Amino acid sequence: MNDKRPIRATSGTNHEGTSAHNRRVIIDALRLNGALSRADLARATRLTKQTVSNIMEELENDGLVTSRETVRRGRGQPSTPYGLVPEGAFAIGLQIDRHITRAIAVDLVGNVLIRKEANLPAGGPVTGTPVVLQLVEDVRAELKQRVAQAEKRLVGLGVAMPGPFGIDQDDAENPWMMGPWQRFPLLETLSAGTGLNVTLQNDAAACATAERMVGAAHGLDHAVCLYVGYGIGAGLILGGELYRGARSNAGEIGMALLSAGGGKTVEHSASLASLYEHLGVDPMAPDIYALIDERAAANDPDILAWIEKAAVDLRWSVHLIETVFDPQTVILCGGAPAALATRLIEAMQPLLPSNADHAGRVLPRLQLGMTDPWAVARGAAAEPIGHAFDPRFSAILKS
Amino acid sequence: MNDKRPIRATSGTNHEGTSAHNRRVIIDALRLNGALSRADLARATRLTKQTVSNIMEELENDGLVTSRETVRRGRGQPSTPYGLVPEGAFAIGLQIDRHITRAIAVDLVGNVLIRKEANLPAGGPVTGTPVVLQLVEDVRAELKQRVAQAEKRLVGLGVAMPGPFGIDQDDAENPWMMGPWQRFPLLETLSAGTGLNVTLQNDAAACATAERMVGAAHGLDHAVCLYVGYGIGAGLILGGELYRGARSNAGEIGMALLSAGGGKTVEHSASLASLYEHLGVDPMAPDIYALIDERAAANDPDILAWIEKAAVDLRWSVHLIETVFDPQTVILCGGAPAALATRLIEAMQPLLPSNADHAGRVLPRLQLGMTDPWAVARGAAAEPIGHAFDPRFSAILKS
DNA sequence: CTTTTAAGTCAATTGTCTTGACTAATTTGT
DNA sequence: ACAAATTAGTCAAGACAATTGACTTAAAAG
Incomplete structure (x- = not known):
């Protein structure tokens, strides 16, 4: 009688989902095509001019886009293109590999601002985690110093390391296998240690993320x-x-x-x-x-x-x-x-x-x-940016 | 100056996209979990009770769901579960294979109502298309005869045949290769011949579609x-x-x-x-x-x-x-x-x-x-149903 | 210098979900 | 037997975001 089987369902959506999607669509269009006028955006996204105008005003207030020189394209009022502001968002990417770790800071359009690397001591995550955390903090500190607003525009920390994840391996002895790292609760540790949103992917996926964003x-x-x-x-x-x-x-x-x-x-x-x-x-x-x-x-x-x-x-x-x-x-x-x-x-x-x-x-x-040796770290950094700004199904869903 | 490069962008969405998504989410939840009460649906989809109530009333008016016996689950007012109405929608699936073609009619929940098959003459689509069209018409006629409302609830014709598509092959002589069919404008021909929405997938994809819907x-x-x-x-x-x-x-x-x-x-x-x-x-x-x-x-x-x-x-x-x-x-x-x-x-x-x-x-x-020999045809038929009723990213987009 | 065309804004409207208060029906506890 | 607790579901007003149509602005074409 007490029927407690969990009910499985996709999440519904509401006005905020709609709005969030449209914001993402516009940011994506600007990243893909470069600066565009409100009229161009309206045509490309199939939204009305008015809707685009409202969203653009919001994005401008949020410091994500700015107007550029007006351009005359034949008859009619000249258009004002808007482009992404590189300083609109930042992310840190972290690569963990066998004996080295690299951290990188990128901005909204994928420019690399800071690169730092460190050697990883033998001993896996127990000795490695402090090194990794320090490296991230170094990058973060330099970023904060160079861009005053950077800290509050930091959308997350993307981590990449070799897979596969969650497989039981018998490799404790081989220093070239990453087993100890792959079994370690890395996400939780880094999240607690930095206070940032942390995501993890394997190094091939990170490269693909980088190629998709800027390659x-x-x-x-x-x-x-x-x-x-x-x-x-x-x-x-x-x-x-x-x-x-x-x-x-x-x-x-x-x-x-x-x-x-x-x-x-x-x-x-x-x-x-x-x-x-x-x-x-x-x-x-x-x-x-x-x-x-x-x-x-x-x-x-x-x-x-x-x-x-x-x-x-x-x-x-x-x-x-x-x-x-x-x-x-x-x-x-x-x-x-x-x-x-x-x-x-x-x-x-x-x-x-x-x-x-x-x-x-x-x-x-x-x-x-x-x-290049930094490709994986770049991809790791691209993930939080994409997560925050790319149009995606899950972004329209509630909660 | 006349900058006519096409602008690439994802489509935006609006209120109707929201509503369409929520309808699909509810239908999907009912297919996945069987009959559910409005309160259950609200919890599972994260929508409010009121929103679910409004959508359920609409779905009931559209003949897609009906109420079932109320059930008492402990304290509180008994709930009224709603379930999908099988006769809420129909689709026809068509399999085209080397020497045989099969057509099938299914309903909203995947029940198979009608099965018919015919031999395909040698000679590829030129001689085969009339046979195929006739088979589809036979199934359609029988469906119309058995369910009065079927014709206007027919959401489409799904076609499956062996791939790959669009590859230049040198196989004119081998009757076991489907090259002539794969190069033929099948979608357009069937669409014109039946007036239905037609989609095409390979036979493995069709099976996967069937397994996902009811397997x-x-x-x-x-x-x-x-x-x-x-x-x-x-x-x-x-x-x-x-x-x-x-x-x-x-x-x-x-x-x-x-x-x-x-x-x-x-x-x-x-x-x-x-x-x-x-x-x-x-x-x-x-x-x-x-x-x-x-x-x-x-x-x-x-x-x-x-x-x-x-x-x-x-x-x-x-x-x-x-x-x-x-x-x-x-x-x-x-x-x-x-x-x-x-x-x-x-x-x-x-x-x-x-x-x-x-x-x-x-x-x-x-x-x-x-x-079973009908699995591919079932999957072909499941595609239009899924296209019309499953939650999907593209379903929220405008136009 | 008038007409045409296109960009963009303003103000009112519409569609859809949300909110909070309410009613209804059942079990639990005294 | 009856009040309290709990859950399902409705009602009516409100909030939010996109839409609509009229308007303003600015340039090119005739």
Whole structure:
């Protein structure tokens, strides 16, 4: 009789949901198209001139947009374009990797204002958390000093680290596995330690977030970022939003077995970890990025040999991504040095045939995205900005 | 000066968008939980009692819900549950396959009312379209005859056929490829021929739509249907909605090469096409479904041999799906006879290790979904219903 | 210099959800 | 038996945000 099964339902919405959505739509349009007049915005968003005017006034009061020079476009009253104010919002991005952590501050339009990094001591989160918290505080302090209003316009802290999350692993001994961090209540700890909204994603997802906000995926609804870093992963932009999966582990393509037998994965042959091993260099060397970049640029034969083998598996990865996700484009990105990434893309040509091969393509099947050690941190920082300002279904719902 | 670049933006919303969303949320809650009282609905959707009352009155007037027996649940006034009226809406589903076409009529809650099928003549859409149109008209006529109000409550025609779509293929000679149909302007032709809203999806997506509406994926936000039919595919429920990809070809896992070399795909070993070839039976035999079902149920050694080989590749497919999509569960479904599907699932145990293997799972990693020749048609029919009544981002947008 | 066209504002209106007070029906406790 | 507590549901007024149509402003075209 006492029927206490929980009732499952989507949340309803109300006027505030409507209004919030329309604000986001306008901010998104300005980010995507640059400065636009109220009339342009009204046409693009299908809202009335009056509604747009009201929202623009609000946004201007909130310091998120400003007017620009009026422009004359033929007959009729000249229009006044409005553009986003970079200082309208800030976010901090944090990357936690095996032996290093990086923090970054970005503004509303994705400009990077501050970069700081620190070495992570061995010992996992117990010894690492204080270092990480201090790094975030350093960035925050400098931001506060440089922009008076920054503190109250700080929308959150985005964290990125290698996945997968929530899987029971038997890796306590291997310093290159992140298991202790992945099992640690990082969100809660950082949230308590900073008082900020904290979100967590894996490094491939972070790269995809960055590419969507300011990179090759800007304005695309369907794009996959093939992330080549210490591991391999895919960041998924599906239907205009980052897709996380049920437990934030979607896109872990580097862990996919190449076939039913064997037990090999793409990570075995195409990750930077495999490159370091192939070259016999120490992954912890502080100048490793520059070193690899130089040797790749100089067409070092050892590197070329690795590239040949890696390209085979990466070519298959692109084929798989295209077959399974049907994206508009695939973007190669991550912590690989630019020279290496460029050569990888060259070596991957010609790509394997796939459904992506059709008449009427406008975007290349594979293109180069951000390849720098800070790409993941940038993406981590982009997440809170996108969360606060991008149009999304969940943003219209109540509570 | 004449700056005519198109402006890209998401559409805004208004009061009607709000109202439409809330209606959908309520209908969805009733489908998901069965009959609920106004007070229950208000709690579940976070709307106020009054708002729910207003919407319920509207829905009752529209003939979409009716009140049920009042129930006493402890202290307080007894509540009056409201449930969906099956006759509140109807849709027709159409499956087009190599040599057969099936049409089906369903109601708002997914009951199948009418089933009809016809053989498709060789010659592709030129000779096939009249047959298909006639079949749809037959179903429509019978529906009209059985339910007086059906015609004006018919929300659309959903079509499913094998993908991929829009790819240039060189297959004119092979009667088992659907190229001519896939290149034909089917949507436009059927829309003109019936006057209905027509949508198109591939057969795996259709199965996923059916599983989500009335099957194993009911109420799940992240589920992948591994479709085993004449071909192999995956229907993707991602973030609560069917995911189609940029060109409706997402999930074509059967076309994924098993590795960079070789050129083999899962379809080569695990599709019903491969089974028919293995057994040396004619795929066009009218009783093939019953035949395979019987032989599988009797543990025919030829069938068991095929199952052993197919299970290897399907096991890998499940591993890949779990690694790449991170779903709550994987559902095996499609046109495979029940006895065969059951044995396949058994033969696939134990599954390959993957990220889906973690403490605290509630759903099985792999489960059996709909396996009957009508599953695709059911899914095709479910699409227009879902389009008309499910809460979705695009439903709140203007125009 | 009048007409046409487009940007943008003003004031009144409309549609939808919210609020707070109310009624109705049932169980619990004395 | 009866008052108190609790829950379902309604009523009527109010609040909020988008809409409408008339108006003002400013430029180009004829």
